[in-house]
Amino acid sequence: MTFSLVARCRETGMFGVAVASSSPAVAARCAYARAGVGAVASQNITDPTLGPRALDLMQSGASAAEAVAIIRRTAPHADYRQILVVDATGMSAIHSGPNALGTFAEANGPDVACGGNLLADSGVPAAMAAAFTASSGHLGDRLITAMQAGLDAGGEAGPIHSIGMKLVRDVAWPVADLRIDWTEGDPVAELASLWRLYEPQLDAYVTRALDPRVAPSYGVPGDE
Incomplete structure (x- = not known):
């Protein structure tokens, strides 16, 4: 009930995950990323323990392929799971x-x-990978471009209702964790609109966390 991608920006070292589904709040269960380590999507009858486990394996020195092989061999009910991984080397x-x-x-x-299940067309992941590879700019923009390409290629067999995008870079927390947890509209378009609002403020939120003395104004009533 899901299509997704995990990706690395080779220029900045940023990692990201984007995932969409007919189920509510899909990103809360499926999207995992850790700065300097990698990104993981754990989906299809989701086991939320697999994302952190894959990240722990890579943080301990495993490659993406090694982490997936270990999980395939040792995780309960691995024949029901789908897991996508990208590591620090790409x-x-x-x-x-x-x-x-x-x-x-x-x-x-x-x-x-890129991967998916209950897809309308088996070519959806390939369309997403091609769109990501051909794109440029901020990783957030590239993830949304790839998700739109997946939707245009057929997406899920039924209508999607939720979507999320998580980005990590050089701090211990996600620098963006944006979600449309349920909509009867177009989740990809709604995420794109939310990203357009959030992206210009992303660096300011990081600065406020690291050193509020040099942070830009908050832009709220009463803030001088």
């Missing part, structure tokens, strides 16, 4: 268990891994 790997739902597919390359 290597990517995917596990799609044979019991994944409906039409499931995957595509990956340097700096990106």
Whole structure:
């Protein structure tokens, strides 16, 4: 019930995840990223423990492929799971268990891994990977471009209702964690609109956390 991608920006070292589904609040269960380590999407009858576990393995020195191989071999019910991983070097790997739902597919390359289940078309992940690779600019923009390409290629077999995007870079917390947890409209377009609002403020939020003495004004009533 999901299509997603994990990616690395080779210029900045930023990692990101974007995921959409017909289920509510999909990003709360499926999107994981850690600065300097990598990004993971854990989906299809989701086991939320697999995202942190893959990140822990990579932080301990495993590559994306090694982390996926360990999870495939040791995780309970791995034949029901789908997991997408990109590591600090830009290597990517995917596990799609044979019991994944409906039409499931995957595509990956340097700096990106895409996958989905209950897809309208098996070409959705390949379309996403191609769109990401061909894009440029901020990683957030590139993730949204790839998600739109996945939707244009057919997306999920039914309508999607939730979407999320998580970005990490050089601090211990996500610098963006944006979600449309439920909508009857167009989740990709709504996320894009939210990102346009948030992106110009992203650096200011980081500065406020690190040193509020040099932070820009908050832009709220009463702030001088």
